[in-house]
Amino acid sequence: MRNLTLTLLIAAAVAVAGPLWAQTSEPQGIEIRNLTSLSFGSFVSPAAGGQVTVGPDGSRMLSGVVPVGSDAFGAASFEVRVRGTGNPNYVITIPTSITLTGPSGSMTIDDVQSLPSGTGKANPPARLDTLTVGGTLNINALQPSGAYSATFPVTVHLVN
Amino acid sequence: MKNFKALVITAAAMAFVIAPAALAQSSSTDSATANATIIAAIQLSNAASLEFGDIVQDTVAGTVTVDTAGAATTSGLTHLGGESAAEFDVTGDSSKTFAVTLPSDGSVSLAGPGPAMGVNSFSSSCSSGCALTGGSASFTVGATLSVAANQTAGSYTGTFDVTVAYE
Numbered sequence: 001m002r003n004l005t006l007t008l009l010i011a012a013a014v015a016v017a018g019p020l021w022a023q024t025s026e027p028q029g030i031e032i033r034n035l036t037s038l039s040f041g042s043f044v045s046p047a048a049g050g051q052v053t054v055g056p057d058g059s060r061m062l063s064g065v066v067p068v069g070s071d072a073f074g075a076a077s078f079e080v081r082v083r084g085t086g087n088p089n090y091v092i093t094i095p096t097s098i099t100l101t102g103p104s105g106s107m108t109i110d111d112v113q114s115l116p117s118g119t120g121k122a123n124p125p126a127r128l129d130t131l132t133v134g135g136t137l138n139i140n141a142l143q144p145s146g147a148y149s150a151t152f153p154v155t156v157h158l159v160n
Numbered sequence: 161m162k163n164f165k166a167l168v169i170t171a172a173a174m175a176f177v178i179a180p181a182a183l184a185q186s187s188s189t190d191s192a193t194a195n196a197t198i199i200a201a202i203q204l205s206n207a208a209s210l211e212f213g214d215i216v217q218d219t220v221a222g223t224v225t226v227d228t229a230g231a232a233t234t235s236g237l238t239h240l241g242g243e244s245a246a247e248f249d250v251t252g253d254s255s256k257t258f259a260v261t262l263p264s265d266g267s268v269s270l271a272g273p274g275p276a277m278g279v280n281s282f283s284s285s286c287s288s289g290c291a292l293t294g295g296s297a298s299f300t301v302g303a304t305l306s307v308a309a310n311q312t313a314g315s316y317t318g319t320f321d322v323t324v325a326y327e
C-alpha cells in the first residue's frame with residue numbers, strides 16, 4: 001500500500017512537472033558560431049612597413065602596402081542565437097590584439113573591432129544576430145614572405 | 161513520514177523543472193581564423209646598358225633601332241656595329257607574374273657634344289605576364305634613336321627608367 005502511494009505520488013509529480021516543463025518553454029541560452037574568417041589579403045613585403053585595416057563592415061584601407069595577386073579580404077562573421085523568451089541583449093568580448101604567425105615571422109593585429117560594438121541584440125522573433133569583427137594588421141618592414149594565420153575567440157554573454 | 165515523502169517528491173519535481181534551465185548557456189565562445197599573405201618584394205637591377213653602337217655622321221637625318229635581341233637596323237644611316245640591348249634582372253615571388261613599364265616617347269634623350277638625340281619606341285622582351293621561374297627572371301629592352309642631319313660627332317649618353325610590378 002505504501003509502495004502504491006509512492007508510485008502514485010511520483011506519477012502525480014511527473015504529471016505536474018510535465019505541464020511545468022511545457023510552460024517554461026525553451027530555456028534562456030546563447031550560442032555563437034563562426035561563419036567566415038578575417039582576411040586581410042595579399043601584400044608585397046613593404047620596405048618600410050605598413051598597415052591594413054579591415055573594418056567590421058568589410059571595408060579595407062591600406063597604408064604603405066601594395067596588394068597583389070588573388071587578394072580576397074573580408075571581416076570575420078559570426079551568427080549569434082539567443083534562445084528562450086528573455087532578454088535578447090548580449091555582451092561581446094573580443095581580443096585586444098591577435099598575433100598572426102607565418103613561416104618565419106609574425107604580425108600583430110590590433111584595434112580589433114566588432115559590429116555591433118560592445119553589446120548586441122538578437123531581436124525576436126528570430127533571435128538571431130550577425131556579429132562581424134575586423135582589425136588593423138601591422139606589416140613590418142621587409143616582412144618575410146609567406147602565409148600568416150591565427151585563430152581568435154569571440155565570446156558573447158547573455159544580459160540577465 | 162508522509163510529509164517527508166511529499167518533500168522528496170516535490171524536490172524531484174522541482175529538479176525536473178529546473179534542470180533544463182541549468183543546461184542553458186549564459187555565454188558562448190567560438191573562434192575565427194585571421195589570415196594574411198605576404199609576397200616577397202619584386203626587385204629589378206640593370207645588368208647591361210642599351211648600346212646603339214657606332215653611327216656615321218650623315219647629311220641626312222635617320223634612325224637606329226636596337227631590338228630586344230640586340231640587333232640594329234637603320235634608316236638612312238651607316239652603322240658600324242657595337243649595338244646591344246639593355247638587360248634587366250628581376251627577383252620576386254615565383255608564384256606571381258610581373259609587368260614591365262617602359263619610358264614613354266619624348267621622355268628620354270642622349271646628351272653629348274651636339275644637340276640631344278631622342279630615344280623613343282622602347283620595347284621589352286617581356287611586357288606583361290612575365291614569369292618569375294624559380295623566383296628570378298631577365299628581360300631585354302630595345303629602342304629607336306633619332307639622329308639629326310650633321311649630328312656632331314662624339315659620345316652621347318642618357319639614362320632611362322624601367323619599372324616592374326606584380327600583376
